[in-house]
Amino acid sequence: MHNLERSYDITIEAMGDALDLRDQETEGHSRRVTAYTIELARELGVASDELRIIARGAFLHDIGKIATPNAILLKPGRLDSAEMAIMREHCQRGYEMVRKIPFLRDAAEIVYSHQERFDGTGYPRGLKGNDIPLGARIFAIADTLDAMTSDRPYRKGTSFAKARNEILRCSGTQFDPAIVDAFLNIPDEHWIQVRTRIEQPDFDAAPAFATL
Numbered sequence: 001m002h003n004l005e006r007s008y009d010i011t012i013e014a015m016g017d018a019l020d021l022r023d024q025e026t027e028g029h030s031r032r033v034t035a036y037t038i039e040l041a042r043e044l045g046v047a048s049d050e051l052r053i054i055a056r057g058a059f060l061h062d063i064g065k066i067a068t069p070n071a072i073l074l075k076p077g078r079l080d081s082a083e084m085a086i087m088r089e090h091c092q093r094g095y096e097m098v099r100k101i102p103f104l105r106d107a108a109e110i111v112y113s114h115q116e117r118f119d120g121t122g123y124p125r126g127l128k129g130n131d132i133p134l135g136a137r138i139f140a141i142a143d144t145l146d147a148m149t150s151d152r153p154y155r156k157g158t159s160f161a162k163a164r165n166e167i168l169r170c171s172g173t174q175f176d177p178a179i180v181d182a183f184l185n186i187p188d189e190h191w192i193q194v195r196t197r198i199e200q201p202d203f204d205a206a207p208a209f210a211t212l
């Protein structure tokens with residue numbers, strides 16, 4: 001069973017790497033956001049079985065973008081409304097892909113819900129509060145942390161301290177306040193150490209899933 005689960009997780013890693021090859025602007029994002037999600041879930045006391053599901057969902061959150069046309073996915077400028085509507089389809093497309101795999105059925109719910117907002121203004125279903133799966137609520141903070149602190153061709157990443165302030169500002173609107181409180185318990189130095197570890201050339205995401 002251990003070897004079988006290890007094989008599953010290597011497959012997940014390959015799926016995530018396939019997306020990174022398409023969208024080099026966010027290379028390494030899936031690995032970083034998964035590690036951040038795991039750290040935050042542990043701070044919340046999430047049980048190991050659920051933590052494994054959440055980690056898999058976090059790693060595959062953007063897998064639906066494989067079906068997004070290059071002209072939209074790789075467009076250097078701002079998307080227009082029609083292009084944005086197509087981009088937003090990645091949540092449901094990813095869900096439909098992942099839920100067909102029996103051992104990823106629960107993780108698929110995180111893929112489906114990762115762009116929902118705590119106040120109900122997210123997409124694709126406009127879920128609100130605790131109707132959003134816990135893993136997706138945890139992921140939302142991890143995703144913002146990575147997005148703000150990572151360099152992009154058009155801007156430099158900000159500091160972890162500034163990202164922390166922005167996450168606090170959005171508590172109750174974009175983010176679950178209880179999860180924000182847990183996030184604030186973790187010092188910036190810890191997040192920096194996590195990021196440094198992930199960016200080592202020999203870092204392997206699959207064992208992280210298997211040993212949760």
